[in-house]
Amino acid sequence: MPRHLTLLRTAPLSAKLALALIAVYAVTALFAPWLAPFPESEIVGPKYLPWAAPHWLGTDALGRDVLSRLIHGARNTVGIALATTVLAFLLGAATGLLAATVGGWFDTIASRVVDVLMAIPSLIFALLILTITGTSVIALVLVIAVLDSTRVFRLSRAVAQGILTMDYIEVARMRGEGLGWIVRREVLPNAAAPLIAEFGLRFCFVFLFISALSFLGLGLQPPTADWGSMVRDSAKLISFANFSSWQAATFGLAPLLPAGAIAILTVAVNMVVDWVLHVSSGLRD
Amino acid sequence: MDRLLDIRDLRIEAHAADGWHEIVKGVDLTVARGEIVGLIGESGAGKSTLGLAAMGYVKAGLRIAGGSIRFDGQELVGAPESALRSLRGRRIAYVAQSSAAAFNPAWRLIDQHCEGPVKHGVMPRAQAQDEAVKLYREMRLPDPGQIGFRYPHQVSGGQLQRAMTAMAMACRPDLIIFDEPTTALDVTTQIEVLAAIRDAVRDHDTAAIYITHDLAVVAQMADRVKVLLKGSEVEEAPTREMLARPREDYTRSLWAVREFRPSPRGPIPDEKPILSVENVSASYGALQVLKDVSFSVPRGRTVAVVGESGSGKSTTARVIMGLLAPTRGGVVFEGQPLVAHSRQRPRDLQRRVQMIHQMADTALNPWHRVRDVIGRPLEFFLGLRGKAKEARIHELLAEIELEPAQFIGRLPGELSGGQKQRLCIARALAANPDFIICDEVTSALDQLVAEGILRLLDRLQRDKGLSYLFITHDLATVRSIADEVVVMQKGEVVEQGPKDRMFTPPHHPYTELLLSSVPEMDPDWLTRLLEQRRAGAAGGQAGADARGAAA
Numbered sequence: 001m002p003r004h005l006t007l008l009r010t011a012p013l014s015a016k017l018a019l020a021l022i023a024v025y026a027v028t029a030l031f032a033p034w035l036a037p038f039p040e041s042e043i044v045g046p047k048y049l050p051w052a053a054p055h056w057l058g059t060d061a062l063g064r065d066v067l068s069r070l071i072h073g074a075r076n077t078v079g080i081a082l083a084t085t086v087l088a089f090l091l092g093a094a095t096g097l098l099a100a101t102v103g104g105w106f107d108t109i110a111s112r113v114v115d116v117l118m119a120i121p122s123l124i125f126a127l128l129i130l131t132i133t134g135t136s137v138i139a140l141v142l143v144i145a146v147l148d149s150t151r152v153f154r155l156s157r158a159v160a161q162g163i164l165t166m167d168y169i170e171v172a173r174m175r176g177e178g179l180g181w182i183v184r185r186e187v188l189p190n191a192a193a194p195l196i197a198e199f200g201l202r203f204c205f206v207f208l209f210i211s212a213l214s215f216l217g218l219g220l221q222p223p224t225a226d227w228g229s230m231v232r233d234s235a236k237l238i239s240f241a242n243f244s245s246w247q248a249a250t251f252g253l254a255p256l257l258p259a260g261a262i263a264i265l266t267v268a269v270n271m272v273v274d275w276v277l278h279v280s281s282g283l284r285d
Numbered sequence: 286m287d288r289l290l291d292i293r294d295l296r297i298e299a300h301a302a303d304g305w306h307e308i309v310k311g312v313d314l315t316v317a318r319g320e321i322v323g324l325i326g327e328s329g330a331g332k333s334t335l336g337l338a339a340m341g342y343v344k345a346g347l348r349i350a351g352g353s354i355r356f357d358g359q360e361l362v363g364a365p366e367s368a369l370r371s372l373r374g375r376r377i378a379y380v381a382q383s384s385a386a387a388f389n390p391a392w393r394l395i396d397q398h399c400e401g402p403v404k405h406g407v408m409p410r411a412q413a414q415d416e417a418v419k420l421y422r423e424m425r426l427p428d429p430g431q432i433g434f435r436y437p438h439q440v441s442g443g444q445l446q447r448a449m450t451a452m453a454m455a456c457r458p459d460l461i462i463f464d465e466p467t468t469a470l471d472v473t474t475q476i477e478v479l480a481a482i483r484d485a486v487r488d489h490d491t492a493a494i495y496i497t498h499d500l501a502v503v504a505q506m507a508d509r510v511k512v513l514l515k516g517s518e519v520e521e522a523p524t525r526e527m528l529a530r531p532r533e534d535y536t537r538s539l540w541a542v543r544e545f546r547p548s549p550r551g552p553i554p555d556e557k558p559i560l561s562v563e564n565v566s567a568s569y570g571a572l573q574v575l576k577d578v579s580f581s582v583p584r585g586r587t588v589a590v591v592g593e594s595g596s597g598k599s600t601t602a603r604v605i606m607g608l609l610a611p612t613r614g615g616v617v618f619e620g621q622p623l624v625a626h627s628r629q630r631p632r633d634l635q636r637r638v639q640m641i642h643q644m645a646d647t648a649l650n651p652w653h654r655v656r657d658v659i660g661r662p663l664e665f666f667l668g669l670r671g672k673a674k675e676a677r678i679h680e681l682l683a684e685i686e687l688e689p690a691q692f693i694g695r696l697p698g699e700l701s702g703g704q705k706q707r708l709c710i711a712r713a714l715a716a717n718p719d720f721i722i723c724d725e726v727t728s729a730l731d732q733l734v735a736e737g738i739l740r741l742l743d744r745l746q747r748d749k750g751l752s753y754l755f756i757t758h759d760l761a762t763v764r765s766i767a768d769e770v771v772v773m774q775k776g777e778v779v780e781q782g783p784k785d786r787m788f789t790p791p792h793h794p795y796t797e798l799l800l801s802s803v804p805e806m807d808p809d810w811l812t813r814l815l816e817q818r819r820a821g822a823a824g825g826q827a828g829a830d831a832r833g834a835a836a
Contacts, residue, residue: 170642
């Protein structure tokens with residue numbers, strides 16, 4: 001562990017800042033019920049209040065506290081996006097690496113299945129499946145994870161094929177190592193860098209995907225707070241924005257709050273990913 | 286003397302985590318018009334850096350810290366990029382080690398050839414194309430009128446290297462820098478390339494800097510030789526003088542591998558061979574690569590398999606290791622026929638036959654530390670765990686002459702080329718094998734490092750009674766370590782027998798060709814050899830005669 005600590009100490013400022021931001025998001029998501037001043041979906045005052053105590057970020061169209069909904073939204077949105085991306089990577093990377101290593105019929109079947117899944121536009125496919133299964137959180141996570149894992153499968157399979165031509169794989173095969181060792185110990189560490197980069201990107205795409213589904217009414221269901229649907233709900237306020245006074249201006253800024261929350265997390269995650277990639281490529285030289 | 290290039294007290298620094306380090310430490314280098322200067326030294330001596338600096342260029346992460354580089358009276362250090370660009374390719378050209386990597390695979394040879402002269406405004410495209418054909422002919426490329434219209438992957442390695450030299454000469458430069466142009470080629474191909482380069486450079490009175498680590502090659506090419514060691518000059522002298530009377534110990538040590546001899550042999554402990562390859566034929570798909578190959582390896586001895594690339598040497602190794610199933614015949618180990626697929630072999634058999642690869646770089650997983658690399662076979666084959674494993678790793682590291690405490694936690698990226706190859710040897714040794722296949726283990730290494738590896742292998746053979754199958758294209762290595770030699774050509778064994786008999790005439794014609802193609806220290810060797818071959822060919826066929834006259 002001390003090696004990791006020194007690594008952290010020598011990290012560039014951008015990575016440290018990004019890690020701090022991610023930590024703030026994580027704490028917010030974990031302790032949302034204690035941090036939020038008001039309940040998630042309770043009407044606590046008149047609608048469209050300007051930014052003033054006790055509603056520091058005003059209230060929304062139904063009179064719910066925006067700050068509280070943002071804090072609860074962190075838990076819902078980040079939690080679901082993270083669970084989905086992790087699941088997509090477990091599924092996609094495992095099958096992709098296996099397909100490349102085993103080859104033969106397994107590779108052929110897995111690749112064709114992925115081709116078929118990728119041939120259907122993912123939003124439409126997700127809509128179709130979610131209409132059948134209903135829009136529970138679990139169904140949402142599973143469907144998006146499976147759809148996203150096809151991209152991860154493609155990437156990990158291509159990366160692994162390059163690695164499998166190396167002599168050290170031949171050495172392991174000549175030693176009589178099993179499939180598990182070759183995939184986990186020989187291929188995975190060398191495939192990690194592009195997979196981590198993809199993780200950062202995928203994580204952000206999943207956000208947008210969930211928001212799109214919410215917009216169409218098949219994502220997280222109201223009154224659950226999530227950033228994607230909050231953007232949608234308050235998007236129309238922009239056209240009524242009036243910047244003549246501070247009170248009126250806050251009104252127009254409402255849609256920027258959840259959007260900003262998504263944007264900052266996205267940037268932070270990608271900064272960390274960049275740093276991780278830099279460190280891992282440095283080890284290789 | 287008219288100085289074309291005059292480098293004075295050049296200092297080049299490289300950037301590392303803890304600041305700038307000097308890697309070229311105040312070197313002087315002068316090249317007169319029409320002169321060929323050889324630069325020799327191990328890798329890391331700064332040869333290539335110095336060669337590139339002659340164009341006013343340093344690689345990313347390097348900087349010129351001091352000194353001056355004057356080319357034809359013009360100072361290149363600190364010169365604006367536009368001035369340098371008008372020199373490069375036009376008046377100074379560069380020939381890289383790997384032409385396969387230096388050519389753009391998406392363009393035809395002649396398109397890449399004409400780009401320089403046209404861009405620099407030396408001549409219009411049509412004329413450049415005519416000139417290219419002329420240069421291809423001078424380079425003795427087959428079918429010079431048409432070869433330019435092929436893509437790089439459609440010509441052989443030796444031809445590509447010659448096409449690259451032709452390209453370097455496209456603008457009639459005053460100076461060409463050759464960076465190890467023949468290192469990646471077989472001996473038989475190397476001769477053709479060397480002869481073509483030498484004649485073309487002399488005919489056009491072009492000056493050249495010839496970078497190599499092979500003294501015998503530099504002896505054929507250079508008028509003057511400079512020896513570099515770790516960024517400093519060791520000595521410089523006219524070629525003949527340096528070959529006859531090297532002043533420094535280091536220069537003498539560069540000969541070392543040629544003098545290495547294995548330890549004296551006792552009687553063979555067991556008459557039965559440890560391994561024999563019996564009538565093996567094998568193919569990759571429809572392409573047959575091995576035809577009826579048979580030979581055997583006596584216990585405790587070294588058998589060298591020699592041949593050019595494509596002769597089936599490495600395929601033979603793959604058949605023995607069970608990575609490729611033969612279409613006919615089989616391999617017998619300790620009197621027992623081996624199963625064709627390594628996966629189906631009992632673990633004890635997998636343990637007893639080990640292989641060391643040519644490129645230690647790709648044979649080591651970049652994410653496995655030294656401890657894991659050696660520890661895995663110990664754990665896998667011998668079931669060692671914990672303290673016993675750790676102790677054995679230390680023993681093995683001591684055996685390959687790497688300080689255990691210092692190296693055990695390192696990644697392959699933190700080792701030098703020679704240390705990586707030693708680590709591969711330790712990994713093979715960890716399995717306690719009886720038989721090791723060494724596939725070109727020294728060909729990617731400098732001569733001094735290679736000699737260290739050969740010494741190590743020899744000592745291990747003596748101490749542990751190991752038997753080696755040594756695959757190589759380097760006859761100097763064969764001469765120093767083999768007991769028996771198998772010569773292969775196009776998938777067939779053309780000759781085999783004890784080393785002493787193989788190195789004394791009469792030879793099979795192919796063996797003769799291989800043997801006579803190994804560069805010798807004598808500076809007149811290439812000239813003499815070419816005359817001999819030309820005379821031989823002239824007697825035989827008129828066509829070869831005409832080609833000789835054209836060249």
